[in-house]
Amino acid sequence: MYRYKRVFLIVMDSLGIGAMPDSDKFGDFGVDTLGHIAEKMDSFTIPNLRRLGMANLKAMDKVDPVESPLAYYAPLREKSNGKDTMTGHWEMMGIETTKPFITFTEHGFPPELIKELEERTGRHIIGNKAASGTEILDELGEEEIEKGHLIVYTSADSVLQICGNEETMGLENLYHYCEIARELTMKDEWRVGRVIARPYVGKKKGQFVRTSNRHDYALEPTGKTVLNSLKDAGFDVISVGKINDIFVGQGITESNRSKSSVHGMEQTIEIAKRDFCGLCFVNLVDFDALWGHRRNPIGYGQEIERFDVKLGQLLPVLREDDLLIITADHGNDPTYTGTDHTREKVPFLAYSKKHKGSGPLPEEDTFAVIGATIADNFSLAMPEHTIGHSILDSLR
Template sequence: MARAIILVVDGFGLGSAPDAEQFGDVSANTFANLADAYFQEKGVPLNIPNLAALGLVKACEQASSRSFPYKGEAPSKGAYGYAAEISTGKDTPSGHWEMAGVPVLFDWGYFRDKENSFPQDLLEKIYQKTGIPAILGNCHASGTNIIADLGEEHIRTGTPICYTSADSVFQIAAHEEHFGLDNLYKYCEDVREVLEDMNIGRVIARPFVGTNSEDFERTGNRRDYSVLPPAPTVLDKMAEKGNVISVGKIADIFAHQGITEKTKASGLPALIDATISHLESADENSIIFTNLVNFDQDFGHRRDPVGYGEALEYLDVRLEDIYQQLRDDDILFLTSDHGCDPTWQGNDHTREYVPVIAYAKGMPSVPLGERSTFADLGQTIADMFDLEKMAYGKSFLANIRQ
């Protein structure tokens, strides 16, 4: 039996999706726009020979009718295409659940007000549940900016920093030493319970360290408290007969359901190293599912196209290490959960097509074209392991193994 390796390049879009106008994201294009900005800033094109050979550039050109400067060859191996999302939002859980075969066809609850985002009756319930009678923030904010603005007051008062965004999310930042990591997790668990009837997708613990506003930084001890997917995913079905190994925040995104083994790691090198470590040891009949959060967290949301481009170049180099650990029947998949164009206004996700790339040893280059849902990946995984067919998606396994 084979193994499936899924690398989610978090927040990596290939051009505005057909319904992008509904989200204010017409002309967003994470890949093309960051490549243009990278070239303008550094005077040289992105150097991504391995990704280009897999058809990633070609998929973007097909999705958006855009060209951009890059260094690499034409597609020469692997299947390549691009997928639209049918889930109602452009958030992390929706994208991941849909790629696992379960799209989100309902509306999440949101905190839409930019200031005083959390209603007073909700805050009163949180105060009563947690025993802490106040919060700082209560607004839409960038996570790095808000700890710089409010971190010192948080340390002085012991009051947690609570904020949100355009996503269905309640985020809580607290200092690991002054507030305590366990206290932060417990506070998040309490808030998750209070939000049970509001259909909020995630409560996120955002721990940070440092002594003042000039050196505060978030740590790798983030934890996501997600609601359960609305139906069994392909991970649930796989966990009944094989292994599902989570690397990074995958387990949190799926509320730890359908996961048989978990590895936490912080930073792009560590996430890739952990993936390779599992490739070295994982049994046949396994899924290794990795979220490369830093593309979204460190470069997309922070609107840093050059940093994003450098991270892509790093991933391109590390693909060689991953290739070396692939067995003959393994299939490597590269995809994303949404866009996060680092040149776009604001700092939220962008509604875009995402890449659908698949590679197995010795396979030629095969175009997959446009896929109508991220769930095509989940259906392909089900097909690959002879699992019960998913309700959504169309398998492209035959294109890989032709």
């Protein structure tokens, strides 16, 4: 019934590999997340990605291609209108997003939304601007704790973020306020892709630390995805990281929350030691959240190196009938202006111990080849109104 009993799909969040043909329409010129990171690194040690074929797919400084890569590889273009987390992940599983999510980067959220949120939460809102999460805590954390206010802010993404001190506000209260915000931002004029709870600890400026109890309240996918097809057919759909949040639990049979990208890989390795049949879908967010948005190419490069170490531990655990796919959901060039995601192609690396071949595949015009290939592997039809075509027959 299937060629691969288990598929491991790992998303290196924001690891773009160069500008899309339409990147300029999104204000992105000459962007290249992986290429520019490699240029900035004094050395770049990624032996496992290299032997899979990453340097064959994407030319980069300090990392030479290999003569016989282990994986099949191709660049993927995004068909959807956007460059954000949800758009990229949804497209992987078959949904084309034609209307981009609203952002409030320039002026913050409208007074009408803030007023209603204040009335519903019973707290005065401070912030209401685009900011770095660490910077806004240093600026307003003490005020929030002392006066019982509520820090609300956004970013270059379509998000409404709410900070809450775990010790003085409490996690449950923070989550409740985010649920209220999610309800309010379902209106078309306020419709953001995600409301994010940003808990932290500490009492004074310079001591605030965000915790791993972040929780995303995303919009539900606009239709059925490949995940729904897998679950409905009785296959396992195991999520690691924020995958469960991105799909609002739809099509997920088991959810694992990660404390970091390294932890996410450790969870994936442990899952690979178990027996299951279906998909393990992994998002590793630190590349994007800690380094891309903060425009830190060295930190980003070092995070890739840490991932590569864990990849070297995962590969021997994979079984003969496993398929490993490594990809990304958008770009976030840490050398570019601003703090926004960048519209880029993403890598597609596909490896299995049973493959007799490897090497380049044609560039594809949608991320949805990933979901379509997984559905084809398990002999499932793509859900109605989804996009994508299978390249399963190319993986031999």
